[in-house]
Amino acid sequence: MSPKVIAAVRDGLRAAADPVKAPEMQAYMKSDMPFLGVQKPARVALVRSLPRIDDRDEWLDVVRTLWREATYREERYVALTLSGDRRFQSVALMPLFDEMIVTGAWWDYVDEVAARRVGPLLRSDPDVIRPLMLKWSTDADLWRRRTSIICQLGFKAATDVDLLTACIDANVDDRDFFLRKGIGWALREFAKTEPGWVRAFVEARPGLSPLSRREALKHL
Template sequence: MIKAVRAGLEELADPRKAPQMQAYMKSAMPFLGVPKPRRAALLKSLPRVDDPDEWLDAVRTLWREATYREERYVALALSGDRRFQSAGLLPWFDEMIVTGAWWDYVDEIASKLVGPLLRSAPGVVRPHVLRWSADADRWRRRTSIICQLGAKGATDVELLAACVDANVDDPDFFLRKGIGWALREYAKTDPGWVRAFVEARPGLSPLSRREALKHL
């Protein structure tokens, strides 16, 4: 599978697009110039791996040995294989958060990987998310805030409130934007709760407040 990913990406590479993609993402790692639709098609063509250990080893290798950003995008997508999801993957997701350290990786990991695990195994995952909310690493903290995007009625509002409150005074743009985003999304489910939450926190940044109340 590793060989198929690398060969497929090389075949799809567009050197004209690569510099533009790298500049937009402000990435130190270069791009091959393979847009998301083509990566999605490549994913469907990859050989099937049924052994969980072989699968995880391949995913980790693609991520850790990546020389182009698209290799990590593919590794991230493969990490969401529903056949293998369990709370035991949380350390791997955490590694991607910390070593990826940018919003394009972290937002996907938070909402598509950590969030579903939180809902399926809250007893194991919830304490980790709560610890991340006060971690020194801002990407763990952003993950804690936005991991429940799309959860709707299944949102753990106590956890959401705790993760927001742990970061409400932080001046970091990605944390403030993440707070507003998480609250704005939950407002689609319970606008009254979000309005009351925002009103009870005068220290919430203007950016977070504006985003949270955007559609109310």
């Protein structure tokens, strides 16, 4: 079935293509890969129309093929959506998510994987994912590092503050915009639950970038 599903995705995207929106979307995302001009509501409708896949290996083949063979960015968006099928989530998928992070290498892909794929696995299997996030926090790849910082978005009271601290402190001196923005984002979200903790955290780190500091304290 997988070739039929893959063909259905590609045909569906092309049928929904908007040549006027395509260059606008590509310019906004600063993407080398072209767009077809298919916006999120149409992509969601397409995914819902696809045949149900119950076999894990077949599902994984569809996700990998759409991701690896993509010629348009929307194909990767669909692959990313399909990768979240709750029936198949396990730590065994971390190589797939790692591939998406490293080869996607941009915030529209990475943030989805970090918060909606890696994050839930951190909740369910902290003994496996926590050490990996600590390792990623010092990785040469900045998108792995950003993932380690923002993977707890939405955890609220369940936030592992020691992990958050370690991942931020490992990157506090980095000048990369996406790391600085990610630090501020993670702290801003946690401030909704623990404002005092975040305020003290920021005050204790004079080396925190102005961007991170501003984002962290935005609503305090």
